[in-house]
Amino acid sequence: MEVEAAKMIGAGIATIGMGGAGIGVGIIFGNYLSGALRNPAAAGQFTNLIFGFAVTEALGIFSLLIALLLLFVV
Amino acid sequence: MGYATNPIKQFDIIEIFSFGSINGFDLVFTNSALMMLVSVAIISGWLILTTRGRGLVPSRLQLVSEITYGFIANMIRTSTGSEGMKFFPLVFSLFTFILVSNILGLYPYFFSVSSQLIVTVALALLVMGIVIFYGVWKNGFKFLKIFVPSGIPLVVLIIVVPIEVLSFLSRPLSLSLRLFGNMLAGAIVVKVFAGFVVSLTAMGLIGIIGAILPLAMTVALTGLEFLVAALQAFVFTILTCVYLNDAIHPGH
Numbered sequence: 001m002e003v004e005a006a007k008m009i010g011a012g013i014a015t016i017g018m019g020g021a022g023i024g025v026g027i028i029f030g031n032y033l034s035g036a037l038r039n040p041a042a043a044g045q046f047t048n049l050i051f052g053f054a055v056t057e058a059l060g061i062f063s064l065l066i067a068l069l070l071l072f073v074v
Numbered sequence: 075m076g077y078a079t080n081p082i083k084q085f086d087i088i089e090i091f092s093f094g095s096i097n098g099f100d101l102v103f104t105n106s107a108l109m110m111l112v113s114v115a116i117i118s119g120w121l122i123l124t125t126r127g128r129g130l131v132p133s134r135l136q137l138v139s140e141i142t143y144g145f146i147a148n149m150i151r152t153s154t155g156s157e158g159m160k161f162f163p164l165v166f167s168l169f170t171f172i173l174v175s176n177i178l179g180l181y182p183y184f185f186s187v188s189s190q191l192i193v194t195v196a197l198a199l200l201v202m203g204i205v206i207f208y209g210v211w212k213n214g215f216k217f218l219k220i221f222v223p224s225g226i227p228l229v230v231l232i233i234v235v236p237i238e239v240l241s242f243l244s245r246p247l248s249l250s251l252r253l254f255g256n257m258l259a260g261a262i263v264v265k266v267f268a269g270f271v272v273s274l275t276a277m278g279l280i281g282i283i284g285a286i287l288p289l290a291m292t293v294a295l296t297g298l299e300f301l302v303a304a305l306q307a308f309v310f311t312i313l314t315c316v317y318l319n320d321a322i323h324p325g326h
Contacts, residue, residue, distance in 0.1 A: 047152065047312060054309040058248040061255035068258070072082050 007070050014067040021060025028052050081265040085189055085258070106193070109185045113175040142170070146311070153315040157322050164204065165318075168197065169311040176257060176303035180296065188306075189257040191250070198250035201314050209321035219325035249313055256306045260299045267292045 028049065036043035090108060093101035124135040132140055146166045150158045172188060179186025187193050209217040221238040222231065270288035274281040 047149070050305075050309060050312055051316065054252060054313060055248075057256075058252045061252055061259075062248075064255055064259055065251060 007074060011067040011070040014063050014070060017063025017066075018060040021057055021063070024056040024059075025053055028056060081262045081269065084261060084265060085186070087190075105185045106187055106190060109175065109178060109187045110193075113171055113178060113187065116174055116178075117170045142166075149312060150315055153312065154319040154322055158315065158318055161204075161318055165311055165314055168201070168314060169307055172197070172253065172310050173304060173307035176307055177300065179257065179261065180299050180303060186257055186261055188253055189261055191254050194250040194254040195246075197253075197310075198246045201249065201317060202246040205317045205321040208318075209324060212321065213324050217321070217324050220320050222325070224325055245317065249310065253306050253310055256302055260295075260302055264292060264295050264299060267295060 032045070032049045036045075088105045089102045090105060091103050093103070095101060121139055124133075124139045127133060127136060129136065143166070146169055147159070147162060150162060150165055154161075175187040178184050179189065206217075209220070213219075221235050221242065223234060223238070226234060267288045271285045271292065274285040274288065277284075
């Protein structure tokens with residue numbers, strides 16, 4: 001296999017990891033909404049929501065970074 | 075590839091003028107440095123201009139500055155307690171600088187400072203340096219308690235402590251890469267969809283009609299990017315507060 005083609009395929013595979021981060025972020029916001037709608041007093045946890053979102057999203061960004069490194073740097 | 079088609083070309087650092095070189099290091103004023111100066115000038119100018127009157131009943135412009143102050147002050151108080159207020163200047167500067175440079179980068183022909191890894195790494199290392207320095211200076215040896223969660227059996231600690239150490243070491247990495255990755259990815263996605271518009275309109279009448287779809291997508295994505303720009307500035311600031319809380323009160 002040519003190196004250039006392998007890089008493209010590798011970048012494509014690396015972006016699959018972002019799907020996992022998408023599922024995680026969806027679970028976080030979905031659970032926040034269902035919790036806040038059932039008990040509006042719990043809606044004050046916005047800071048913790050954003051904190052969890054940021055920590056989860058970082059892992060998706062890592063896999064995006066691998067894809068970008070494969071495409072443009074290596 | 076040219077400027078219109080290559081999505082990574084917009085992050086090129088261009089030399090504006092050179093101060094010469096010292097020992098082989100080029101001292102160059104770049105578009106990145108220019109945009110940082112513009113961000114700082116906008117923040118300082120805005121704050122000086124709006125708080126010049128200092129009315130007891132604030133004017134509308136003064137209210138914007140006061141709301142920003144109250145927002146950051148409230149964030150620090152809820153996550154670190156009133157002891158953390160001594161870090162208010164740092165947190166406020168970080169928030170306004172990241173917010174303004176994120177939003178400036180969304181305008182056409184402007185350069186996005188926060189999509190340069192070196193800038194975000196410098197900001198993250200500044201935060202982590204302050205956390206470690208202040209934590210050791212304030213608590214001394216007790217600072218190491220951040221690696222040992224309380225109320226956990228001794229046997230489990232053998233597994234937990236290495237994980238905590240690893241998690242602490244990965245903080246500057248994730249803090250810098252999150253801001254960098256979000257701003258870089260957003261700019262690239264907008265550029266890719268804008269590139270579809272250009273290549274479709276070159277195909278004739280059907281292409282021009284078809285180009286409405288990617289154009290609408292570009293507009294929608296630009297709106298999303300404004301949300302992401304504000305959200306990432308908020309995320310960076312809230313994580314700074316959480317890490318500062320570890321330095322002020324080590325031991326969970």
